[in-house]
Amino acid sequence: NIITKEKKVDLSEQIKATTKDIHVRAENTQLMQRYQKGQITLPQYKILLCSLYEIYKTLEEQLDKNSSHPAVAPIYFPQELSRMESLQSDLEHFFGSDWRKRVIVSAATHRYAERLRQVGRESPELLVAHAYTRYLGDLSGGQVLGKITQKSLGLSSKEGLSFFSFPGVSSPNRFKQLYRSRLDSIELTEEQRVVLLQEAVDAFEFNIQVFDDLQKMLSITGEAVQKSEDSLFKTSPMIQFTVGLCVALTTVAMAMYAL
Ligand code: HEM
Numbered sequence: 001n002i003i004t005k006e007k008k009v010d011l012s013e014q015i016k017a018t019t020k021d022i023h024v025r026a027e028n029t030q031l032m033q034r035y036q037k038g039q040i041t042l043p044q045y046k047i048l049l050c051s052l053y054e055i056y057k058t059l060e061e062q063l064d065k066n067s068s069h070p071a072v073a074p075i076y077f078p079q080e081l082s083r084m085e086s087l088q089s090d091l092e093h094f095f096g097s098d099w100r101k102r103v104i105v106s107a108a109t110h111r112y113a114e115r116l117r118q119v120g121r122e123s124p125e126l127l128v129a130h131a132y133t134r135y136l137g138d139l140s141g142g143q144v145l146g147k148i149t150q151k152s153l154g155l156s157s158k159e160g161l162s163f164f165s166f167p168g169v170s171s172p173n174r175f176k177q178l179y180r181s182r183l184d185s186i187e188l189t190e191e192q193r194v195v196l197l198q199e200a201v202d203a204f205e206f207n208i209q210v211f212d213d214l215q216k217m218l219s220i221t222g223e224a225v226q227k228s229e230d231s232l233f234k235t236s237p238m239i240q241f242t243v244g245l246c247v248a249l250t251t252v253a254m255a256m257y258a259l
Pocket residue numbers: 012015016023026027032033035036132133134136137138140141142204207
């Protein structure tokens with residue numbers, strides 16, 4: 001009828017408006033704050049790369065599998081956007097040729113990847129929300145983050161930073177425009193649209209949890225190093241008890257032997 005045929009709000013505008021608040025939350029996570037201040041260290045960056053690898057590997061596997069799905073096809077740009085290979089070469093740069101054995105992934109990253117697989121299996125149109133959240137982010141704030149990373153890590157060349165460069169995209173702004181027009185061309189029922197917008201918020205939430213997990217892992221690793229240094233001088237109560245027991249038993253045994 002006439003009412004439903006009235007001009008609909010574009011999906012690209014709706015998705016941006018719906019994720020505005022959670023974007024601010026993502027920017028304000030401790031990890032992103034430290035990042036922006038140029039306080040990211042090499043161990044921190046390496047661990048972030050591991051998570052990004054797991055996320056993009058899964059996202060791109062699911063996009064490839066569903067590339068002819070009517071909702072996915074318009075936003076399927078493997079040549080221009082695919083990050084898997086660039087992450088592989090960055091990981092190889094920082095970890096060496098045995099990088100595959102050294103990739104460690106946090107629990108939140110596993111949950112994110114699990115959601116991507118589930119969506120790919122059960123409702124591929126929701127992959128649009130995930131692709132939007134990562135790729136448009138990379139083409140926006142990601143460009144500034146690339147420069148910050150190079151500076152923070154004191155890298156003289158672009159080596160190890162291929163994640164941030166998109167050789168197939170000559171103008172990120174123009175590409176973002178194209179991407180938005182493709183988003184707007186996707187046909188969705190009203191219900192699918194509502195669910196997709198929520199999935200975009202969830203996609204940001206998954207990213208926030210990954211950042212929080214990494215932040216925790218890093219402070220624990222920091223503390224763990226400190227603790228293991230301390231423990232060279234302090235023995236645990238259990239060991240103290242065991243040593244005490246051995247001494248006591250030896251004393252008793254020696255006393256019995258002497259008798
Ligand atoms: C330090 C952290 C971040 C900074 C400084 C930052 C900055 C920006 C900036 C300047 C834009 C362009 C806004 C515009 O074109 O109007 C943008 C867009 C975007 N960012 Fe971020 N961002 C950060 C983190 C993130 C994270 C963690 C995600 C998601 C994982 C994300 C996802 C996006 C998306 C999807 C867009 C496109 C919005 C649209 O045009 O529809 N950003 N960001």
